[in-house]
Amino acid sequence: MGDSDTGYQLGTGIGEEEVARLEAQGRATAPATRVIFAEAGIRPGMRVLDLGCGAGDVAFVAADLVGPEGCVVGVDRSADALARARRRAAQRGLTQVRFVEGDIHDPAPGGPFDAIVSRLVLWAVPDPAAMLRQQATVLRPGGLVVPVEVDLAPMRWLPEIPLGTQVKSWLVEGFARAGLVMLGSRLWAIVQEAGLRPLGMIGVQPHFAPDDPVGIAFLVEAIRVAAPMIVGTGVATAEEIGMETFEQRLRDEAERNQAVFAAYMLLSAWATTSP
Numbered sequence: 001m002g003d004s005d006t007g008y009q010l011g012t013g014i015g016e017e018e019v020a021r022l023e024a025q026g027r028a029t030a031p032a033t034r035v036i037f038a039e040a041g042i043r044p045g046m047r048v049l050d051l052g053c054g055a056g057d058v059a060f061v062a063a064d065l066v067g068p069e070g071c072v073v074g075v076d077r078s079a080d081a082l083a084r085a086r087r088r089a090a091q092r093g094l095t096q097v098r099f100v101e102g103d104i105h106d107p108a109p110g111g112p113f114d115a116i117v118s119r120l121v122l123w124a125v126p127d128p129a130a131m132l133r134q135q136a137t138v139l140r141p142g143g144l145v146v147p148v149e150v151d152l153a154p155m156r157w158l159p160e161i162p163l164g165t166q167v168k169s170w171l172v173e174g175f176a177r178a179g180l181v182m183l184g185s186r187l188w189a190i191v192q193e194a195g196l197r198p199l200g201m202i203g204v205q206p207h208f209a210p211d212d213p214v215g216i217a218f219l220v221e222a223i224r225v226a227a228p229m230i231v232g233t234g235v236a237t238a239e240e241i242g243m244e245t246f247e248q249r250l251r252d253e254a255e256r257n258q259a260v261f262a263a264y265m266l267l268s269a270w271a272t273t274s275p
Helices: 016-040 057-066 079-092 128-138 162-178 184-193 213-232 243-257
Strands: 047-051 071-076 097-101 113-119 139-151 156-158 197-204 260-262 265-272
Touching: 016 057, 016 113, 016 139, 016 197, 016 213, 016 265, 047 057, 047 128, 057 071, 057 079, 057 097, 057 113, 071 079, 079 097, 113 128, 128 139, 128 184, 139 184, 156 162, 162 213, 162 243, 184 197, 184 265, 213 243, 213 260
Parallel strands: 047 071, 047 113, 071 097, 113 139
Antiparallel strands: 139 265, 156 260, 197 265
């Protein structure tokens, strides 16, 4: 989790493994993100700012909603991530999307915008309310702020499988011991603290069939990147995680039990600048 534009929480920055994780996360969470953005009011023709855009996955979801008459501007400070985002946008023919290098704590260029979006960015920012307050200055009057964060607690397998239960325990305990807090359930309070008026809140939990390669890749890449934290906090040893065989063991258990993977919950509390 996290994003290339923050004080990075997992690992030391954007390397190949982290790019793989972010793109696996992007594929797995795109449908849920689209549902959230649509419910919050992202519409055709809007000009949208994507904070901490990384390799572009959230911007691509927004671009699909605003259509060719709209515009999406992604901001990130990682030149490598932005170069990858531009290549991917060109491959998709998304001429309404552009990416600029910048610090998400500074008011973004190119405004005014109709909406600001982000996904898994605020949790890694020292003062998320202050950042949203600052960025809201580039919104038109009545513009939307739509942050998306997560809650790990709902993650589960249906029916439960031993490795799946263990994985959730590793993640939840590892994050807790590392002092890393997921902000999904706190978003309503955060947007209020930012001086915005909350309009609504929703949670969407992606589910994946036992043999769905998207769900498997999502979890495998998440554990690969989180493993140093899990080991470093003493939650599990590298041998217990067994990264070399983890994917196959996970596939075998899921398919043997026909277990559906219910991933973490994505939540958003969207708000407006209007009184």
